[in-house]
Amino acid sequence: MDKVIMAKDLSLSYSNNETIINQVNFSINSGDFVFITGASGSGKSTLLKSIYGALKPKQGSLIVGGVELKGVLKSKLNFLRRHIGIVFQDYKLIKEWTIEKNIMLPLIINGYDKSITQSQVQKLLKHVRLNHQSGKYPLELSGGEQQRVAMARALAHNPILILADEPTGNLDDYSSQLIWNLLEGAKSQLNTTIVVVTHHIPESINVDYKHFHIEYGSIHEVN
Amino acid sequence: MKSIKNHLSLIIALLSILFSIQVFIIADRSIDAYKEKLANNYSVVVVSQKRLTDKTLLGINKIISSVTELEPDGIIKRLNANISPKNTELLKLTLPKFYKLKLKYFPTPDEINELTQDLLKNKNIKKVEDFSHTHDTTYKLLLLFKGVITVFSISMLVVTILLIFKELKIWQFNHSERMNVMGLFGAPVWLRSAVLFRLSIVDALIASVLAFIVFAYISSSTWILQHFSDVGIEVQMFNPVNDFLFLLVIAITLSILLASLIVLGHKEEV
Numbered sequence: 001m002d003k004v005i006m007a008k009d010l011s012l013s014y015s016n017n018e019t020i021i022n023q024v025n026f027s028i029n030s031g032d033f034v035f036i037t038g039a040s041g042s043g044k045s046t047l048l049k050s051i052y053g054a055l056k057p058k059q060g061s062l063i064v065g066g067v068e069l070k071g072v073l074k075s076k077l078n079f080l081r082r083h084i085g086i087v088f089q090d091y092k093l094i095k096e097w098t099i100e101k102n103i104m105l106p107l108i109i110n111g112y113d114k115s116i117t118q119s120q121v122q123k124l125l126k127h128v129r130l131n132h133q134s135g136k137y138p139l140e141l142s143g144g145e146q147q148r149v150a151m152a153r154a155l156a157h158n159p160i161l162i163l164a165d166e167p168t169g170n171l172d173d174y175s176s177q178l179i180w181n182l183l184e185g186a187k188s189q190l191n192t193t194i195v196v197v198t199h200h201i202p203e204s205i206n207v208d209y210k211h212f213h214i215e216y217g218s219i220h221e222v223n
Numbered sequence: 224m225k226s227i228k229n230h231l232s233l234i235i236a237l238l239s240i241l242f243s244i245q246v247f248i249i250a251d252r253s254i255d256a257y258k259e260k261l262a263n264n265y266s267v268v269v270v271s272q273k274r275l276t277d278k279t280l281l282g283i284n285k286i287i288s289s290v291t292e293l294e295p296d297g298i299i300k301r302l303n304a305n306i307s308p309k310n311t312e313l314l315k316l317t318l319p320k321f322y323k324l325k326l327k328y329f330p331t332p333d334e335i336n337e338l339t340q341d342l343l344k345n346k347n348i349k350k351v352e353d354f355s356h357t358h359d360t361t362y363k364l365l366l367l368f369k370g371v372i373t374v375f376s377i378s379m380l381v382v383t384i385l386l387i388f389k390e391l392k393i394w395q396f397n398h399s400e401r402m403n404v405m406g407l408f409g410a411p412v413w414l415r416s417a418v419l420f421r422l423s424i425v426d427a428l429i430a431s432v433l434a435f436i437v438f439a440y441i442s443s444s445t446w447i448l449q450h451f452s453d454v455g456i457e458v459q460m461f462n463p464v465n466d467f468l469f470l471l472v473i474a475i476t477l478s479i480l481l482a483s484l485i486v487l488g489h490k491e492e493v
Contacts, residue, residue, distance in 0.1 A: 052407065054407070054491065075411075077409075078406075078409040078410070078411055079409065080409070081406075081407065081408055081409030082408070082409035083409075084409075086407055086408070092403075092404050092407065093404075094400070094401045094404055094405075095400070096401070097401075105404070105405065105408055106408045106409075108414075109405070109408050109409055109410045109414065
């Protein structure tokens with residue numbers, strides 16, 4: 001089975017040099033659904049940032065989609081990111097764009113045809129139950145609705161990997177369930193690799209998953 | 224509303240830069256036109272022992288455009304009206320020759336000095352009257368006027384550039400969020416900054432069009448035209464094609480530079 005993410009002796013730290021993740025080894029296969037848990041400040045989000053290249057490895061090696069992220073060139077990193085869908089806890093939607101255009105973003109970046117872009121966006125808006133609000137701006141929506149837009153954006157270009165940082169952290173049950181359903185659908189229907197950072201694994205989850213736990217800078221798989 | 228305010232700030236800043244540049248151009252053209260007028264009225268008088276050909280005098284310095292020999296009749300008449308015609312003819316032959324030299328343009332004091340020295344190198348030329356005192360005063364006045372306009376334009380330029388730098392920080396803040404998000408999805412730099420470049424080019428176009436309207440109005444104002452006419456010069460204050468294109472290129476270059484600085488100064492969020 002292809003390895004989508006492979007970390008070897010990986011250490012991560014911010015500019016203050018305090019090591020957050022210390023010489024960890026793990027790998028994630030194509031099509032895996034992975035939960036990463038840990039206490040607040042344990043380094044879950046830091047690890048996720050390093051997977052999409054926002055934080056370079058301090059030591060060791062981190063290979064994502066066949067690209068070594070230590071010392072990666074900007075152009076290569078951009079290429080990799082075009083195949084990743086990211087869902088942030090704070091949504092990171094572009095405020096001056098309508099939700100329709102926000103969902104279009106990865107399709108525009110990947111140079112999709114306008115007609116394909118339009119039909120894909122309409123399909124996703126239906127999936128996240130926001131087809132009646134396509135012309136609205138992010139700040140006109142509730143937190144749950146904004147996160148559903150962010151989810152649709154992450155799925156828009158059928159990425160090989162979806163990274164989600166506490167995607168249901170502040171959401172109501174309805175929006176949370178909708179997000180889990182979409183992530184499960186992506187795994188089962190498109191064999192997308194999914195990595196979710198969360199405090200709690202939802203009981204309602206209906207797919208096989210792996211569980212990694214981070215503690216004191218180390219990562220271990222929970223059986 | 225906030226976005227319009229940001230646009231207006233850049234448009235006004237660009238407009239004031241274009242305004243100061245065009246005012247400088249108008250001042251320069253006016254000075255040139257006035258110099259030309261002065262050059263037409265200015266001449267150097269040369270006194271020579273022997274008759275000199277036009278070719279000899281024209282060859283002394285490139286600045287000389289034409290030579291006119293002054294008739295001595297007037298001078299003789301003033302000396303004594305009772306001189307016999309025979310003596311008058313004799314006097315005419317012994318009197319030195321006077322030449323009026325017209326110049327191609329209004330010279331600088333150094334050029335006048337150089338011309339005088341060149342003329343005096345000719346052994347037949349005994350005296351050169353360059354009216355340097357009158358010339359110097361006029362020339363210094365022109366220089367003062369040009370200096371004041373230059374200082375005014377440069378001050379405006381400096382203040383506006385400082386304003387633009389302040390604007391740059393606001394733009395950086397406004398655009399960094401969108402650029403960050405686009406970067407997280409792998410957008411290349413050109414795509415991330417496309418909106419920024421488009422906005423700044425639109426602002427440059429608006430500022431240029433406003434400058435066009437302002438200067439087209441000024442150049443057709445009878446009040447201003449009358450002032451130029453009173454001084455005796457004719458100046459094209461604003462060429463609707465060449466000047467507009469020049470201002471447009473300046474505005475677009477500045478806004479592209481501004482946008483590039485924002486893109487270069489953008490730091491990706493970690």
